[in-house]
Amino acid sequence: xxxxxxxxxxxxxxxxxxxxxxxxxxxxxxxxxxxxxxxxxxxxxxxxxxxxxxxxxxxxxxxxxxxxxxxxxxxxxxxxxxxxxxxxxxxxxxxxxxxxxxxxxxxxxxxxxxxxxxxxxxxxxxxxxxxxxxxxxxxxxxxxxxxxxxxxxxxxxxxxxxxxxxxxxxxxxxxxxxxxxxxxxxxxxxxxxxxxxxxxxxxxxxxxxxxxxxxxxxxxxxxxxxxxxxxxxxxxxxxxxxxxxxxxxxxxxxxxxxxxxxxxxxxxxxxxxxxxxxxxxxxxxxxxxxxxxxxxxxxxxxxxxxxxxxxxxxxxxxxxxxxxxxxxxxxxxxxxxxxxxxxxxxxxxxxxxxxxxxxxxxx
Numbered sequence: 001x002x003x004x005x006x007x008x009x010x011x012x013x014x015x016x017x018x019x020x021x022x023x024x025x026x027x028x029x030x031x032x033x034x035x036x037x038x039x040x041x042x043x044x045x046x047x048x049x050x051x052x053x054x055x056x057x058x059x060x061x062x063x064x065x066x067x068x069x070x071x072x073x074x075x076x077x078x079x080x081x082x083x084x085x086x087x088x089x090x091x092x093x094x095x096x097x098x099x100x101x102x103x104x105x106x107x108x109x110x111x112x113x114x115x116x117x118x119x120x121x122x123x124x125x126x127x128x129x130x131x132x133x134x135x136x137x138x139x140x141x142x143x144x145x146x147x148x149x150x151x152x153x154x155x156x157x158x159x160x161x162x163x164x165x166x167x168x169x170x171x172x173x174x175x176x177x178x179x180x181x182x183x184x185x186x187x188x189x190x191x192x193x194x195x196x197x198x199x200x201x202x203x204x205x206x207x208x209x210x211x212x213x214x215x216x217x218x219x220x221x222x223x224x225x226x227x228x229x230x231x232x233x234x235x236x237x238x239x240x241x242x243x244x245x246x247x248x249x250x251x252x253x254x255x256x257x258x259x260x261x262x263x264x265x266x267x268x269x270x271x272x273x274x275x276x277x278x279x280x281x282x283x284x285x286x287x288x289x290x291x292x293x294x295x296x297x298x299x300x301x302x303x304x305x306x307x308x309x310x311x312x313x314x315x316x317x318x319x320x321x322x323x324x325x326x327x328x329x330x331x332x333x334x335x336x337x338x339x340x341x342x343x344x345x346x347x348x349x350x351x352x353x354x355x356x357x358x359x360x361x362x363x
Contacts, residue, residue: 096125096143116145116163134343135355136165136183156185156203160357167354168331169275176205176223181354193328196225250288250296253326257297264301264309266318272358275331277321279356282332285325290336335362 085099098106098119105123109116109132118126118139125143129136129152138146138159145163149156158166158179165183169176178186178199185203189196198206198219205223209216218226261284269277284307287293287300294300301307325331332338337348338360345352350363 097123098125117143118145134352134361137163138165157183158185164355164357166357168356171274177203178205193331195328197223198225248285248289248326248329250285253297258322260298260301260309261322262314262318263311264307265322266314267308267311268360269318269358270311272356274317274321276356276358276360277318278325278331279335279358279360279362280332280338281322281325282330283335283338283362286330286332286334286336293336332362337363 084103086101086103088099090097090099098110098112098117100106100110106119107121107123109118111117118130118132118137120126127139127141127143130139131137138150138152138157140146147159147161147163149158151157158170158172158177160166165179167179167181167183169178171177178190178192178197180186185199187199187201187203189198191197198210198212198217200206200210206219207221207223209218211217220226261281264284265277265280268280284297284300288295288297293306294303301309333353335350335353337350339347340359340361343352343355343361347361347363353362355361
């Protein structure tokens with residue numbers, strides 16, 4: 001039994017064992033393990049504290065102390081070994097593992113020498129494609145998380161600074177690109193928001209004139225095909241895809257509608273990119289089109305417990321994003337909800353659709 005920091009073991013006749021000093025915590029555990037392990041049982045008499053005569057074949061008090069000290073030394077050696085493993089890599093059966101600063105196998109994300117790695121629940125370092133909380137990542141053969149451009153199976157993908165795979169529009173080095181829902185870079189024709197665009201063989205959106213299959217096409221400064229001929233565009237494209245929004249039925253935008261859309265987008269996406277801003281503006285308009293969230297953009301934005309719209313200092317990019325959505329249609333794939341909380345498979349009865357660069361999950 002333990003009394004005031006001392007241990008009394010009545011079964012083995014060892015009385016008033018002195019305080020353990022620096023081995024205190026280890027020895028207390030070792031004593032219990034040794035006592036129970038010696039007889040293989042702890043019966044009611046022992047638990048109640050009654051004394052028994054040491055029989056033939058049973059360990060004496062001195063033996064118990066010796067075993068306890070041996071157990072303590074083994075525990076100490078094990079602790080030293082664990083400490084030696086801290087912050088080290090090890091390879092077993094062609095799998096890489098990492099022991100963290102506590103000497104335990106790392107699981108989940110880990111930053112090491114400014115590089116990110118991911119380990120599964122068994123501690124195995126992952127490589128290749130990885131899906132985590134609804135986002136896709138690509139890990140090199142050495143486990144390092146990829147950012148920027150990556151070619152895989154003949155297709156090009158782009159990964160943001162967070163490592164998340166990009167989908168939709170992305171402006172890189174002054175050029176616009178479009179990435180499918182799978183993340184693969186699009187080439188050829190693209191119908192988006194009711195307008196036709198063309199991506200050259202490098203994936204860059206064309207501005208100006210270009211000859212395709214012997215026919216000259218002209219695209220304005222925003223990349224829209226001038227006086228589009230949809231049949232001709234469909235025939236010409238080698239990567240034709242029709243996704244994105246459609247024209248809005250609601251056209252009677254008032255100054256109040258525009259102002260509150262801008263305030264909402266600015267508040268919800270303060271430091272986010274242009275595309276993320278168009279996503280929030282699209283959700284507002286999708287709700288107007290749905291009819292059960294409000295009849296106007298102002299009604300939708302100011303509905304109770306729905307959007308934040310306190311900011312009044314509107315940036316130029318926010319104004320452009322709102323105008324773009326009004327003119328070109330939905331960029332959020334019909335989403336009616338978004339949030340920046342933990343990713344879920346469904347939200348308010350709607351299935352998960354995508355996550356943008358702002359960290360908003362859309363449903």
